[in-house]
Amino acid sequence: MSDPNKEFDGIKQGENPLPAWWKWVFLGSIIFGILYPIYFHGFSDWGTTEYYSAQVKEYTELFPNKNVAIQSQDGSNPMRGNANAIASGQTTFQTYCVACHGPTGEGLVGPNLMDKEWLHGNTDAQLYENVMKGIPFERTKLGRGPMPPHEMSLGSEKVYQVLAWLASRNLEIKPTK
Ligand code: HEC
Structure with missing residues (x-):
């Protein structure tokens, strides 16, 4: 019986050299495999870092940061007493807070904010913190x-407006301690 590596089931191994086109494709792939990463990481702007910063840029243009902190030195609400802010704050309260604190802020599932x-x-400062960050279940009373x-939903400016409205209705809310 002849060498099974040379012949099996009547099929013969030819020992022919690989076709030239195949060798060129093989060699070309190796060269491409070396050059492409060098180009990609060193010279192209297709990397994930560039892609990521482009995406971030696009996102921040679409959704500008609402937390443009307008702060006062002592932590008091900088919009206190500002009539426009109070009016906008009332509108915001009607949309975002009434479901839990009631239409006039006298409380429902959330506590009364007028007492x-x-x-x-x-x-x-404490109210600002509570409304901005919320009160997680562990801290609820x-x-x-x-x-x-x-x-995220309102951002600092609108929260200050709501608090200005609350402070105009409830004198128990103090600017500072
Ligand atoms: C999903 C319901 C819900 C919404 C919406 C909500 N609150 Fe509350 N809020 C609560 C609950 C519940 C508490 C009390 C948590 C606890 O048990 O201590 C609370 C507490 C507070 C407190 C602290 C009260 C205190 O006695 O110290 C403030 C201030 C407050 N909310 C303001 C707001 C404002 C302003 C908005 C709208 C921007 C708002 N809340 C929207 C449910 C809500």
Whole structure:
């Protein structure tokens, strides 16, 4: 019996050289495989870093940062007493807060915001923190559910407006301690 590597089931191994075109494709692939990463990482702007920063740029143009902090030195609400801010704040409250704090802020599932009792502090800075960051379940005192954060949905300016409206209605909200 002849060498099974040379012949099997009547099929013969030819020992022919590989076709020239095949060798060129093979060699070409190796050269391409070396040059392409060098080009990609060193010279092209197709890398993920560039792509990522382009995407971030596009996103920030579409959704500008709402937290353009307009702050006061002592943490008091810079929009206190500002009539325009109070009016806008009332509108925002009607949209974002009434579901839980009631149409006039007298409380529903969320606590009454028009009385003298404060579970989480009554200064501008504390209210700002509570509304921006929310009150996670672990810190709730009523156990009726958490207070959601509003830093993404409203942002600092609108939150200050809402708090200016609240402060105009409830004198228990103090600018500072
Ligand atoms: C999904 C319901 C919900 C929404 C919407 C909501 N709140 Fe609340 N809020 C709560 C709950 C519940 C608490 C009390 C958490 C606890 O048990 O301590 C609370 C607490 C607060 C407190 C602290 C009160 C205190 O006594 O210290 C403030 C201030 C407040 N909310 C303001 C707002 C404002 C302003 C908005 C709108 C921008 C708003 N909330 C929207 C549910 C909500």
